[in-house]
Amino acid sequence: MRLAEMEAIMFNVGITVFALFVFFIIYDLAKRSNAGKFGTFILFFALGLGLAAFLAKSVIVEFIGG
Numbered sequence: 001m002r003l004a005e006m007e008a009i010m011f012n013v014g015i016t017v018f019a020l021f022v023f024f025i026i027y028d029l030a031k032r033s034n035a036g037k038f039g040t041f042i043l044f045f046a047l048g049l050g051l052a053a054f055l056a057k058s059v060i061v062e063f064i065g066g
Helices: 003-032 036-065
Strands: none
Touching: 003 036
């Protein structure tokens, strides 16, 4: 396995772990603040948009970069 292949695999794994960790942080924040169902939805929506933008940037850079 070449180094570039290993880097691509580890990048995908790292992004996945990062996304799961961010969702855990948002869930923990909602739970500790007693946000309720609507508040939890707003937290996931608002803070999830930041994560979605980060992931979209990564995907767009991969498509443009070839």
